[in-house]
Amino acid sequence: EVQLLESGGGLVQPGGSLRVSCAASGFTFSIYAMSWVRQTPGKGLEWVSSISATGGSTFYAGSVKGRFTISRDNSKTTLYLQINSLRAEDTAVYYCAKHSSGYYPFIDYWGQGALVTVS
C-alpha cells in the first residue's frame, strides 16, 4: 500500500524558514517523480514543485521560485521541501504527491498534508 507521510509543518514568522518532509513507503520510491501541491485554507489546489525520479530535474511554480527548494533522498525514500523567506500567502496545507511514472504525468497518490502557517 502506497503511503506518503508528511511532517515538519508548523507556525513560522514571516521571513522565516521551514523544511517539510515526506516519508514514502509501499512503492519503489526511486523510480517515480514526486511533487508538492499546496492548498490554502478553504481554497483550491496549487502545484508548487516537482522533481524527477533521480532528483536531477526540478520544476517550480513562479510564485515560489527562488524561495522553495525541492529535493529527495532515494536511500531514505524521503521527499523534502525547503521553504525560505516565508510570506503570509504561503500559509497552506502542503501535500506530498507521487506521480504515476518517472516522467511527471498525473498524480496517483497524495499524502494527508502538512499545515504551514505563516504569522
Add this chain to the structure above:
Amino acid sequence: EIVMTQSPATLSVSPGERATLSCRASQSVSSNLAWYQQKVGQAPRLLIYGASTRATGFPARFSASGSGTEFTLTISSLQSEDFAVYYCQQYNKWPRTFGQGTKVEIK
C-alpha cells in the same frame, strides 16, 4: 500558463440524479487531463486520468470525456459518498495547473 476553468462552481444535485461537470483549458492540453475528488478533511484522490480513464476503486457511474480544451466529468446517479469537490488538472505543460474546483452538494 494554461488556465483551467471549471463550471459551475457549485452544483446542487439530489441523490440518484445525474451530475455534469465542465472543465475548460485556455489552450490545448491534448488528453493530458486528470480529475481529482476531494472530500472534506481529506486529501485529493485520483479519479480520472488521460481525460477518460477511471482510476482504480471508482465505480462505473463516473465517466469522463473530452480532449483539447473541453472536458466533462459525469456522475450518472449520485450517491451520498459522491458529494465532494472535484478538481481538474492539466499535466500537458509546465506549470501544472488546476481548475478552481466544482463543489457537488446535496440539493
